[in-house]
Every structure is written in structure tokens, then in C-alpha cells.
Amino acid sequence: MTSGDEDERAARENGAGRAAAVTGRTHGSGLVVRGVRRSFRGVVAVEEADLEVPAGSVTALVGPNGAGKTTLLLVLAGLLAPDRGTVLLDGVDLAADPVAARARTGWMPDALGSWESLTGRELLRAMADAHGVPRAQARRRVDELLALVHLEDLADARAQVLSRGQKQRLGLARALVHSPAVLLLDEPASGLDPRSRVELRDTLRRLAGEGVAVLVSSHVLSELDELADRAVLVAGGRTVDVVEDVGAGGRGADDGTARPTRPWRLRALDADLLRRALADRGLPVREGPGGLDVVLGGELAAARLLAELVADGVPVVAFAPATGLLEQAYLELDERSRR
């Protein structure tokens, strides 16, 4: 047994002993991806992927249909071999030591898959067995995870009778059975009702708080704004951009001019006065539903503008982002890829 294995075992045992912790991890090396390419008989699904997911963070993988997100996640999960490129999972090179790399990685595909004839409990125990979690510990771990995803009452029902959302929750528990340092999730919120989505968000944030590196693909951009710390944008098989500070809403540079930019919607009791005040500042204005939209360079620029308008006696009654930061970045990306 290597010292890394011993650390891992200690971390697992720690986690199993502390009911409050989902993994028991406190730190790790996260995920590093460099120059990954993957094609299928001439069809290039992932052309050039470069990204990092620091331990303790949630990173969103965002891009239009066919951008290569699922293919990339399958490569990172060790289920598809890349044509070239390097993947480091918690410091372990996936190509050099796939077994150790997979032991550090949790994978939640967008569908539960072929084990649906087992009950949820059997499925989780089989997974724990496959990962070499000792029996007594596995029993405790499985109970904890069933509670975490609120499936205790359905634990002994065959997975195939579960609803789509319940299967998604079981899929999350399955991905966590071996206390992974890196968690990869493909559209985890699909099929979840609003309450389950909030719980998923809380669970992923909690995992990140425990030091796990979380990479999550999703099309529900408004929810990623609240869930993710940062987002990696993918288009045409390439990682094309990174949006930092997603959760903070994009603070922007001190001069208020740098990215990220997005429209803000303003409403005043006197719309004409507001229109004139914005025009005086050289800000192009668009009529939006229920207000005027102006593009600003971040929250600092917005705060400054609001203070100026109020000081000038403009009776502003609403001032908020017109779209989420990620939504805006995604729409810009989509626009560029259509040109």
C-alpha cells in the first residue's frame, strides 16, 4: 500500500465516522486537463480541451448542444481514451495510473445506466465493493448516502421503478460511495423537481466546502449562477473561455470597463429623466421588458452608476442584472459560434 493509499483510506475512515461530512476530505489537487482531444472515426468531438478545477471549487462546463461536454466528461471519468492530452485527477495521471485515478474520481452520468435491476441499496453496496470499501464501513456509508439523497424509503426498491429524479439522486449517491476527490457530473439537475435541485446545489456546495473539486455540466444556466464559482465555456470541441467569480455576479474591474459585461435593467418613476441621465453618460440604452437595459462592466460599475443617478435626483426604483452572468456569456458564445 502506498502512502497515498493510506492517506486515502484514512480520509475515507474519517469521512465515515463524521456524519456531517459527505467525503471527509479537506484538500486535494483538483483536476487539471491539458490539450485533450477525442474523435470518433473522423468526427472530432473534443478538439482541444484545457481546463482546471481547483479543489474546493465548483466549476460549470457550459456550451451549446454538440459542443463536446459529454465526450470530455467521459474522457475525464476514464471511460473514453483521449487521442492525446493529459488528465490529472487529484494529482494522478489518468493515462499512467488509471486505477488510482479512477479511485479518486466520482462520475455521475446523465442516466443511471444498466444496473437498474438492482435495488438502490444493492447498487451502492456493489459500487462500494468494486472500490474496495471494507464491508462494515460500506454499510454505514451506503446508509449515510441514502439519507443524503433522501432515498431511505426507496432503498430496497429496484432502481428501474424509480422516477427519473429519484434515479438522478441515486446516481449522485453512487458517484460518492468511495469519497472521491474529484466529482464529475453530466446534467445532474435534469429530471429533478425544484426542491431536489436546491438540495443538489447545497450538496455540491458542501462537497466543495470539504475540498472536493466539482465539475458539472448543465444547460440550466440560471441555476449554475448560484451553484458554480467559475465556468468553463466549450464550443466546437474547444474550451474557449473561463468566467471567474460566477457566484459573486461578476464584480468587474475598478475602472468598471473590463469584462465581464452584461446588461442591467433599470426602472425609474420618471422614465424620461432616467433615459436622459443615461444618454448624458454616453450609455447606449435598449428598451427592455419593464425597464431600460444598459450594458455595464461589472458590479462596481453598476454601484457607481446607481450612486450617481440617485445623487442627480433620478427616482430609480429597480436596478438589477437583466440576465445571469453565465447566461450572458453563453449567449455571446452562441452568437460567435453561429457567425
Ligand SMILES: Nc1ncnc2c1ncn2[C@@H]1O[C@H](COP(=O)(O)OP(=O)(O)OP(=O)(O)O)[C@@H](O)[C@H]1O
Ligand atoms: N460515439 C460517437 N460517435 C460519433 N460521434 C459522436 C459520438 N459521441 C459524440 N459524438 C459527436 O461529438 C460531438 C460532441 O458530442 P457531445 O455529446 O460530447 O456534446 P455535448 O456538448 O455533450 O452535447 P449536448 O449538450 O447536446 O449533450 C457531437 O457532434 C456528436 O455527434
